Amino acid sequence: MCELLGMSANVPTDICFSFTGLMQRGGKTGPHRDGWGIAFYEGRGCRTFHDPKPSAESEIARLVQRYAIKSPIVISHIRRANRGRICLENTHPFSRELWGRNWVFAHNGQLRGVKRLALDHYRPIGTTDSEHAFCWLLDRVRDRFPRPPRRSAELWRCVRQLARELNALGVFNFLLSDAAHLYAHCGTQLSWLTRRAPFGQARLMDADMLVDFQAETTPEDIVTVIATRPLTDNEAWTVMPPGALAVFGAGERVAEFAA
Amino acid sequence: MCELLGMSANVPTDICFSFTGLMQRGGKTGPHRDGWGIAFYEGRGCRTFHDPKPSAESEIARLVQRYAIKSPIVISHIRRANRGRICLENTHPFSRELWGRNWVFAHNGQLRGVKRLALDHYRPIGTTDSEHAFCWLLDRVRDRFPRPPRRSAELWRCVRQLARELNALGVFNFLLSDAAHLYAHCGTQLSWLTRRAPFGQARLMDADMLVDFQAETTPEDIVTVIATRPLTDNEAWTVMPPGALAVFGAGERVAEFAA
Numbered sequence: 001m002c003e004l005l006g007m008s009a010n011v012p013t014d015i016c017f018s019f020t021g022l023m024q025r026g027g028k029t030g031p032h033r034d035g036w037g038i039a040f041y042e043g044r045g046c047r048t049f050h051d052p053k054p055s056a057e058s059e060i061a062r063l064v065q066r067y068a069i070k071s072p073i074v075i076s077h078i079r080r081a082n083r084g085r086i087c088l089e090n091t092h093p094f095s096r097e098l099w100g101r102n103w104v105f106a107h108n109g110q111l112r113g114v115k116r117l118a119l120d121h122y123r124p125i126g127t128t129d130s131e132h133a134f135c136w137l138l139d140r141v142r143d144r145f146p147r148p149p150r151r152s153a154e155l156w157r158c159v160r161q162l163a164r165e166l167n168a169l170g171v172f173n174f175l176l177s178d179a180a181h182l183y184a185h186c187g188t189q190l191s192w193l194t195r196r197a198p199f200g201q202a203r204l205m206d207a208d209m210l211v212d213f214q215a216e217t218t219p220e221d222i223v224t225v226i227a228t229r230p231l232t233d234n235e236a237w238t239v240m241p242p243g244a245l246a247v248f249g250a251g252e253r254v255a256e257f258a259a
Numbered sequence: 260m261c262e263l264l265g266m267s268a269n270v271p272t273d274i275c276f277s278f279t280g281l282m283q284r285g286g287k288t289g290p291h292r293d294g295w296g297i298a299f300y301e302g303r304g305c306r307t308f309h310d311p312k313p314s315a316e317s318e319i320a321r322l323v324q325r326y327a328i329k330s331p332i333v334i335s336h337i338r339r340a341n342r343g344r345i346c347l348e349n350t351h352p353f354s355r356e357l358w359g360r361n362w363v364f365a366h367n368g369q370l371r372g373v374k375r376l377a378l379d380h381y382r383p384i385g386t387t388d389s390e391h392a393f394c395w396l397l398d399r400v401r402d403r404f405p406r407p408p409r410r411s412a413e414l415w416r417c418v419r420q421l422a423r424e425l426n427a428l429g430v431f432n433f434l435l436s437d438a439a440h441l442y443a444h445c446g447t448q449l450s451w452l453t454r455r456a457p458f459g460q461a462r463l464m465d466a467d468m469l470v471d472f473q474a475e476t477t478p479e480d481i482v483t484v485i486a487t488r489p490l491t492d493n494e495a496w497t498v499m500p501p502g503a504l505a506v507f508g509a510g511e512r513v514a515e516f517a518a
Contacts, residue, residue, distance in 0.1 A: 042346075044347075044348040050306060063318070088303075
């Protein structure tokens with residue numbers, strides 16, 4: 001199993017606080033020693049960092065913590081390998097281009113037989129089930145929509161349908177972004193939390209760290225954080241029901257599909 | 260104009276010395292203030308760092324200098340924007356997946372009318388001529404070889420033909436890798452140098468830095484460095500003739516096609 005962390009915000013926001021909590025689970029308070037990665041959207045571009053080393057000991061993780069990169073959409077993952085050996089190409093998140101946009105994907109779980117699904121445009125570079133599933137999903141989106149659909153809701157329904165098909169193969173918790181929205185699918189375990197004015201204090205579970213968001217935000221800021229397990233112990237996280245797909249845009253949940 | 264830096268080696272090698280020289284040209288000894296990027300192959304994976312800030316002032320550039328990432332193929336670029344605004348998505352090198360392999364591309368020059376070339380599988384994310392040219396080139400390789408050709412030389416000839424077509428549109432100095440080989444095309448300006456035993460000292464032109472490669476290598480190491488302009492002033496660089504395409508593998512030049 002692995003842990004996921006995502007963020008959607010209405011203004012570019014840094015994820016230092018939540019990332020600090022997650023990184024502890026990468027070999028310190030948690031067993032996820034088999035690498036980690038993070039993707040930050042910035043304009044139409046996307047900045048990714050990957051490291052097959054445990055995040056709690058990673059030089060690159062320390063840079064990401066110190067150097068507060070501000071982004072409207074972030075996807076991060078720490079890995080405990082079950083399928084696929086420990087190496088850079090098996091380290092989430094994975095990314096591909098579709099319609100001239102960066103798509104990014106990170107997965108927690110296992111999908112039995114997913115590699116029997118035929119691929120066309122996109123091929124995995126590594127050997128994980130997860131990257132195969134991502135390639136298949138993008139292939140299907142591309143076949144269905146050779147160009148981006150006019151209404152976002154058409155794309156959301158398509159992703160929901162594909163998520164449901166893959167979910168039938170095993171455990172499929174994932175975070176996905178098409179550069180416009182962040183999709184969060186709960187196979188078995190995923191929680192989220194929206195912070196907005198009036199902001200308060202938050203305390204990390206995995207590190208001795210307290211932040212006062214009031215001092216760090218403006219009253220207009222809206223920021224949603226999504227994580228496998230809640231990262232703070234003094235805020236009200238929403239636990240997603242298994243099989244649900246939530247869509248986040250500009251910090252808010254804009255849609256949720258039940259199982 | 261921009262500056263390119265590439266490396267091909269027979270064992271994973273760090274590029275700290277050459278990168279230190281190049282980074283000075285990004286806003287200090289050179290005018291290339293409009294961002295920089297670098298890609299390191301590692302197994303089948305590829306690690307990229309991009310920054311739209313001047314390299315001489317970049318926090319991420321300092322990490323790359325300090326944290327000696329070892330790789331058999333590296334492509335780096337510092338940018339002085341002519342077409343396309345300064346932002347992350349316009350920062351080289353660009354990358355795409357083909358045949359389950361990472362392809363990476365960086366370009367120095369301008370290509371008139373390149374955006375009129377129709378694209379199919381790959382679409383640019385940013386607005387540079389360079390990324391459009393890369394997408395077109397990969398489209399053509401993909402059409403010609405739906406699977407990787409058995410003999411590498413077939414692919415080299417295909418890349419050479421495509422490089423020639425694009426070169427007719429303007430200035431086309433580029434570095435390209437298909438994860439197996441490094442292609443260096445000289446439109447107007449590109450030089451390279453192979454270091455092998457007996458190793459000696461090298462002195463950077465752009466920074467007060469001398470390295471004794473004898474102390475840092477084994478007698479079996481073979482490392483080629485390719486750069487827009489020579490980076491050291493006490494070694495014999497080979498200046499490529501305009502229109503030539505050289506192919507490097509495991510540190511050695513394995514082919515060169517004349518204009």
